[in-house]
Amino acid sequence: MRTINVEQITAEVAQMCKEAAYYLPQDVYEALKKGRETEESPVGQVVLDQIIRNSEIARAEDRPICQDTGMTIIFLEVGQDLHIEGGDLTEAINAGVAKGYTEGYLRKSVVAEPLFDRKNTQNNTPAIIYTKIVPGDQLKIELTCKGFGSENKGGIKMLVPADGVEGVKKAVLDIIQHASCNPCPPMVVGVGIGGTMDQAAYLSKRALMRKITERNAHPDYAALENELLGLINKTGIGPQLGGTTSALAVNIEWGPTHIAGLPVAVTICCHACRHSHRVL
Known part of the structure; x- marks a missing residue:
């Protein structure tokens, strides 16, 4: 003991x-820089430049x-x-x-x-x-x-099994499009599928703790993560003022559920996807 x-x-x-609060995780920082390289909107490029510079100043000066x-x-x-x-x-x-x-x-x-x-x-x-x-x-x-600028834009959809994969995709996109530019994109999107209503919400939060470069271990969910990211980046929401870099990643976590249920929860995180880890 x-x-x-x-x-x-x-x-x-x-x-x-x-x-x-001070140090943006390296995987998020690198994703922002990659998004800047591929961003098609001139305004979006300027916004991403400012976001990246802001994170660099925060790290250098120990500021939020x-x-x-x-x-x-x-x-x-x-x-x-x-x-x-x-x-x-x-x-x-x-x-x-x-x-x-x-x-x-x-x-x-x-x-x-x-x-x-x-x-x-x-x-x-x-x-x-x-x-x-x-x-x-x-x-x-x-x-x-x-932060609650993004937290306020999450949501839960209680689907039925007949809604299937297409229903899940529609539910996620409905929540994202309703959020639009309000969560300070580019976003990191956590999706929880399965369990009960509360468990799905928990799973969507838990998904945001995973590195955004790490795909779900289940190949079908990994493919869905990539598909949803592509669909979100086609919405035109962009980095706050429109563009092609609406989200940096979609992370899915899933769990067993009832034969009659298909809960789907979405937690949106802003571009400052902040977290810290310890093992004691």
């Missing part, structure tokens, strides 16, 4: 918040890529042979988020209650935390800062 203290977890999460430093979403994999001592795991993670957002001068965007008084918690907590128990004695932490 391996032991880890919550203080270490808090310290790591704090650093991860700052890293995610975007003023919306997001709501923190964390995926945990906790080894069943790991003992966490010194306090509560959830409290330790939220303490890390509070520390990171305060020390990093990141905008605090979380309100404690969603409808009536909407009072800001002043430290960007609580985080959204998904926990999975796995074999082993390690703690894997994946963190993303999810």
